[in-house]
Amino acid sequence: MTLQPRNGRAPSVKDVAAAAGVSLGTVSNVLNRPAVVSTATRERVERAMADLGFVRNESARQLRAGTSRALAYVMLDGGNPFFHDVAEGIETAAEDADLSLFVCNSSGRPEREAKHIDRLVQQRVQGILITPVDPDAGHIVEIGQRGIPFVMVDRLSRDGGHCSVAVDDVLGGRIAVEHLIDRGHRRVAFVGGPPSIGQVRERLQGARAVWAEFGMPDEDLIHLPTEALTVSEGRSAGERLAGLPTRRRPTAAFCANDLLALGLLQHAVTAGLRVPDDLAIVGFDDIDFAAAAAVPLTSVRQPRQELGRTAARLVLDEATNPDHVHEQATFVPALVARASTGTVRR
Amino acid sequence: MTLQPRNGRAPSVKDVAAAAGVSLGTVSNVLNRPAVVSTATRERVERAMADLGFVRNESARQLRAGTSRALAYVMLDGGNPFFHDVAEGIETAAEDADLSLFVCNSSGRPEREAKHIDRLVQQRVQGILITPVDPDAGHIVEIGQRGIPFVMVDRLSRDGGHCSVAVDDVLGGRIAVEHLIDRGHRRVAFVGGPPSIGQVRERLQGARAVWAEFGMPDEDLIHLPTEALTVSEGRSAGERLAGLPTRRRPTAAFCANDLLALGLLQHAVTAGLRVPDDLAIVGFDDIDFAAAAAVPLTSVRQPRQELGRTAARLVLDEATNPDHVHEQATFVPALVARASTGTVRR
DNA sequence: GGGTGGGATTGAAATGTTTCAAGGTTGGTG
DNA sequence: CACCAACCTTGAAACATTTCAATCCCACCC
Numbered sequence: 005m006t007l008q009p010r011n012g013r014a015p016s017v018k019d020v021a022a023a024a025g026v027s028l029g030t031v032s033n034v035l036n037r038p039a040v041v042s043t044a045t046r047e048r049v050e051r052a053m054a055d056l057g058f059v060r061n062e063s064a065r066q067l068r069a070g071t072s073r074a075l076a077y078v079m080l081d082g083g084n085p086f087f088h089d090v091a092e093g094i095e096t097a098a099e100d101a102d103l104s105l106f107v108c109n110s111s112g113r114p115e116r117e118a119k120h121i122d123r124l125v126q127q128r129v130q131g132i133l134i135t136p137v138d139p140d141a142g143h144i145v146e147i148g149q150r151g152i153p154f155v156m157v158d159r160l161s162r163d164g165g166h167c168s169v170a171v172d173d174v175l176g177g178r179i180a181v182e183h184l185i186d187r188g189h190r191r192v193a194f195v196g197g198p199p200s201i202g203q204v205r206e207r208l209q210g211a212r213a214v215w216a217e218f219g220m221p222d223e224d225l226i227h228l229p230t231e232a233l234t235v236s237e238g239r240s241a242g243e244r245l246a247g248l249p250t251r252r253r254p255t256a257a258f259c260a261n262d263l264l265a266l267g268l269l270q271h272a273v274t275a276g277l278r279v280p281d282d283l284a285i286v287g288f289d290d291i292d293f294a295a296a297a298a299v300p301l302t303s304v305r306q307p308r309q310e311l312g313r314t315a316a317r318l319v320l321d322e323a324t325n326p327d328h329v330h331e332q333a334t335f336v337p338a339l340v341a342r343a344s345t346g347t348v349r350r
Numbered sequence: 351m352t353l354q355p356r357n358g359r360a361p362s363v364k365d366v367a368a369a370a371g372v373s374l375g376t377v378s379n380v381l382n383r384p385a386v387v388s389t390a391t392r393e394r395v396e397r398a399m400a401d402l403g404f405v406r407n408e409s410a411r412q413l414r415a416g417t418s419r420a421l422a423y424v425m426l427d428g429g430n431p432f433f434h435d436v437a438e439g440i441e442t443a444a445e446d447a448d449l450s451l452f453v454c455n456s457s458g459r460p461e462r463e464a465k466h467i468d469r470l471v472q473q474r475v476q477g478i479l480i481t482p483v484d485p486d487a488g489h490i491v492e493i494g495q496r497g498i499p500f501v502m503v504d505r506l507s508r509d510g511g512h513c514s515v516a517v518d519d520v521l522g523g524r525i526a527v528e529h530l531i532d533r534g535h536r537r538v539a540f541v542g543g544p545p546s547i548g549q550v551r552e553r554l555q556g557a558r559a560v561w562a563e564f565g566m567p568d569e570d571l572i573h574l575p576t577e578a579l580t581v582s583e584g585r586s587a588g589e590r591l592a593g594l595p596t597r598r599r600p601t602a603a604f605c606a607n608d609l610l611a612l613g614l615l616q617h618a619v620t621a622g623l624r625v626p627d628d629l630a631i632v633g634f635d636d637i638d639f640a641a642a643a644a645v646p647l648t649s650v651r652q653p654r655q656e657l658g659r660t661a662a663r664l665v666l667d668e669a670t671n672p673d674h675v676h677e678q679a680t681f682v683p684a685l686v687a688r689a690s691t692g693t694v695r696r
Numbered sequence: 697g698g699g700t701g702g703g704a705t706t707g708a709a710a711t712g713t714t715t716c717a718a719g720g721t722t723g724g725t726g
Numbered sequence: 727c728a729c730c731a732a733c734c735t736t737g738a739a740a741c742a743t744t745t746c747a748a749t750c751c752c753a754c755c756c
Contacts, residue, residue: 028712
């Protein structure tokens, strides 16, 4: 097959039709309804396509069809493997539906997020999945108003105005702290922030609730705020933790996500603390790197791929099913106990 | 502004023109050459656009223009943060050129890679950046033959038939092993595979070269093959390493990438080995998680973002500059020494 | 007052694909 | 031999945008 496009222009159905000696309607039939065209003709057309190196022009197809054959996922932080796994889940579902998936990364920046969305709307994607920087921002709300199918991932809808998929973060916080209490810890740090992030608020809320239910004094659940959910913030929280007077120093820490936990773990090891004996650590998300840490991290698992697959399923339903009703899919988090909380204290 | 699309159809330039009482050519001018239209008219048209919630249909624009305003990067392994950082670099360059970036992930599977490429060609993206599973595979070679600007990332072009961007992997291997020799190690493992991956071959080649130059016996550079460049393969290599008879057991390991190194580190810590005293470890890539490990990893740094930015620059040059000549951009890797090789041996 | 120049606007053509009603061909049957 | 059905193929219209030559209008100058 000669892949040289003659005279610079990519060959079109028209060229194929001419080469095969058929009308362009027939070429289109070969492409879209091969059953309807006779074997001889089909083979002739296919040969012509191969000879010319014909490739369908997706924009023309899209223009005619009115919609693209693609979904999009705008993720919050490409540096966090958690979102990657979610994207993987979405991709498998998209593949099953024979759709492309555009993966965008807002890196936590609202203006970048808005720009991505603008482009996606211009592309007429079939639906948008998003883990937003701020779910109440104008450009997020507009997506729904525009009538574009969309699903919020890792964040529940407040008003039910759209589908969403998330884990029960309050429950996740409860599970983590209950595990620590269970292991004999009586002074625990919650590492996480900023509070503008809903997940952080809810995980803390769950932690506080179970702490109170066990009758533990408020002041023994110590909040170490961070400015982001990153490894380096975890390290810095570790420094602050080490700086606390011995009698106030927690014996365990529950981190709002695994990156923080990894940072905290690193600081602890560097500072010569034994994990879990001197400091037990629980993370959240259960990313692969949590299990891969030098001291494997206990973590609250989210069904990451499942989250993605479900989100894709919902957005496709909204896109294709006229009777679609918005759905808030909530998953139950599960504790995965590993060495970082390994022993019962005292 | 009312975002309701009337009667289900998204408003077009025609609708805007009608609403503003101008011709559709004028609307197009407002969109593309605002200077050419009078202030009064322009404002009237802009008002109409806002009222109708008009959004440009990118497929129509693209059809007319013949090319899309997008680049694409097909990465080899979305689970490896290294590729993420490369993608970040590409994205910044794409943003500067006001182009979108489609990020695809082949997950090391050739058929998925081919499918992605198919779609991208159909979309008429301006250029394709790719870290291929196999640089010699037919569907890779075809991209160039089709006349689509493309750049190979993290892999040099053998024949100069296209641009490429990579680090000098042989040199990287040399640097790593020289560092270990320098630290007093006389028996060293090379952990990595499969040999079908060019980077692995070249890093090993560099390691062997410097080993020989220092006059060390061949058999004291022990190759522990792996089936992939993953954390779990690193762990399993650790087991095999621990299983070696004491007198043959290396005191240091050079891993073909950081994921392997992290897995090896984890196994070592679990097995009660002290790092670096019992086993020193060097990784490759210097991903953020390398620095974040419990024992911070010594690693051979690649300028990840820079790699991406350069690749994007090259593909844009090929796309826009008629005098473009293919270029092989080679970067120099640098050793980042951390605790995992911290001490001089004996 | 007629002509001129120039800025603003227009309308038609073109992009590549899909769809669909209509037309054509073939072979078989009564 | 005429008719019919089944099967294929065709051609024109439609999708939303951009471009560009042509036109229009107005003010200004001679």
